[in-house]
Amino acid sequence: MTDRYSRLVTKLKDRTATVGIIGLGYVGLPLLLRYCEVGYRVIGFDVDQSKVDALRSGKSYIEHIPAEKLAPFVMNQFEPTTDLSRVAEVDALILCVPTPLSKHREPDLSFVIGTIDSVLPYLHDGMVLSLESTTYPGTTDEELKPRIEARGLKVGTDIFLIFSPEREDPGNPNFSTRTIPKVCGGCTPQCLKVGIALYEQVVDKVVPVSSARAAELTKLLENIHRSVNIGLVNEMKIVADRMGIDLHEVIRAAATKPFGFVPYYPGPGIGGHCIPIDPFYLTWKAREYGVHTRFIELAGEINSSMPEYVISKIAESLNARKKSVNGSRILVLGLAYKKNVDDSRESPAVVIMERLRDLGASISYTDPHIPVFPVMRAHSFSLSSVTLTKQSIAEFDCLVLATDHDKFDYELIKAHAELIVDCRGRFAESASNIVKA
């Protein structure tokens, strides 16, 4: 054991190890870039041939990871492939595959388990396997470890298994993969040590915890905290609205308290691949222990009801102008689930668009980060982003500010819109064409 452990740690530390990363999306790709930057040989795996082809020809498919950054490494230090048998070549394998929810809001581990099953034949002793996908406490110990050990590799001696949750925040100008501290928990103390050796090469600070399940819960707690805090201000928005108080003003005032308060802002609902999904992984697992996660349920309920609240505000505001939703021309500003990114996964803007279409509205959208309405599993619009001009703005009965990208020209919008339903508190309410939602 000591030999395998020492040899692996040495290879990780002197950067002669080959690193494999499975899943080249928002998480895997920036991480892969970090390993390239510090000198490792990296094999990038993805089931999506089009992604592998793009990378091979030096292109990027993620807005904030420019091709210029990747190009110097491609086919040199970094080889993209769909061929999982090449896992046999790597010393470290990092799984960055999605962990969505099923239609019944249960954990869908099919990508994790499917990947593990596919790579099992190519796992070998003296390697480390790290799972980064957000999941419930126990996944690494209960799902990964037994599969690997059934294959004849003893975790902690032959092979080292860790959970180290991704903390990517696309669009965050202040923090990057390198500067975001990385939590790491091992199945055994030796596993943890290998995990630290793996990550301390590419991130400034590794935060060790006592177990894989503590690391798993850490990531969930971070996103539960966000979901609940956003749920709270969304509920408060409805209360304040009824009382005729501008909650955005109240939050800004509360945020001047230099301790004990942190501002979260209401919106038209939550989106992306983390906040609407991750908390329910804990809800599901907690049922096994006979406990309810009531804050998670309540936050989920309120956050997912927000698009309906926005719809009611739109209908009310149009009605005040003697118009119905049915037949109105409505432009949604911002398709992405949060500002300044190009990601529209689980975006409440899409839910609002669909509902308005169902009600008979003629729907358009504009998003400087998303030129064409993307292919989605559950949603379909044949639309391109409308270019905002004095004329194009004036053509709509109602504009809905769903996502407040910095790139929007708010002065232009305000000057020419007949009606703006503002879900982000971006406009002062004083103007007669502004309604807060």
Added chain:
Amino acid sequence: MTDRYSRLVTKLKDRTATVGIIGLGYVGLPLLLRYCEVGYRVIGFDVDQSKVDALRSGKSYIEHIPAEKLAPFVMNQFEPTTDLSRVAEVDALILCVPTPLSKHREPDLSFVIGTIDSVLPYLHDGMVLSLESTTYPGTTDEELKPRIEARGLKVGTDIFLIFSPEREDPGNPNFSTRTIPKVCGGCTPQCLKVGIALYEQVVDKVVPVSSARAAELTKLLENIHRSVNIGLVNEMKIVADRMGIDLHEVIRAAATKPFGFVPYYPGPGIGGHCIPIDPFYLTWKAREYGVHTRFIELAGEINSSMPEYVISKIAESLNARKKSVNGSRILVLGLAYKKNVDDSRESPAVVIMERLRDLGASISYTDPHIPVFPVMRAHSFSLSSVTLTKQSIAEFDCLVLATDHDKFDYELIKAHAELIVDCRGRFAESASNIVKA
């Protein structure tokens, strides 16, 4: 109007105004001290003759406001009195009276309304009245303003009315009355301007908001945020506990995320005169608008159930040692509702003590800040704080760490306690005599 307004603002700015403060407790006394420090003449009002007598003889009854600070001003610039008729002498009147809940968890404004009714005969034109007591949105406009105007003083012209919530945080070493920004909302724009003139003399930063009700909701939101976040980690503690995960470790790891997460820590319940009470002021008012405040209700339910959870942990831990609660000697560490303060109002430690006594335990407590169990409306113990020594510690079957004051000698406690039920995550669980609750 302009004359009254200008004269008052001038007197406030050149500090020739006389300031009256009603309610000389945790809020009123430090504020009064600030007005003294910057040179105002101040009259301090309290219905409690013993407080007035103490102050008159240069004594303080609040641990973190030492008598030496008050003494130089007493009967010189600062006159304490119970005589409300002297409101006739003041240019500014600040109300810092309590706003508790009734037994049925409804707002009890009797101190605010009672005070207003008592001072009505002495109100006069050219003065400003500020309410600092936490309350629901609308109190200033709906309860104070009509009473004052019925007396013949027009708000905004004859007299100026504002709401400016207190933000005191006793025991906070980093912020004081002067350095905590102060939110201020007026019934009219002129009222707001006078409010700013009143407070900018004694606090570094005044934060104006557009209305009294926005200021009222600001304060509630701050404390609702705390109540909900503490409720969330308390629920998570129970979940983590069932899963065999140390939530304190998880929270510390999550807190290394440099954005999007703020640590709150679980405990045996919440106490003090703010967090357990204030949120329900909004709940009550929201009912008038037909809206539910579900996060507030859930947080209240979970937070108030925590003492029962602690009791079950104590009973379990004693049982594992073949002991019953009935007949056990139990020492509660920390009576105060939070660390390093001498305030035991609404403290969950007291609820735990009562419940254990009801179950037949022999109860003692120790608190370096509270030498004798204080007189409380709803609780009664004839106890003095036990001095912690090797011998005294060893005499107890169980110690319950309810409040983790810095003054406790944790090494001594750990070395000699037979059993410690730790509600604050202060001890590592490795020792056999430690149980986390």
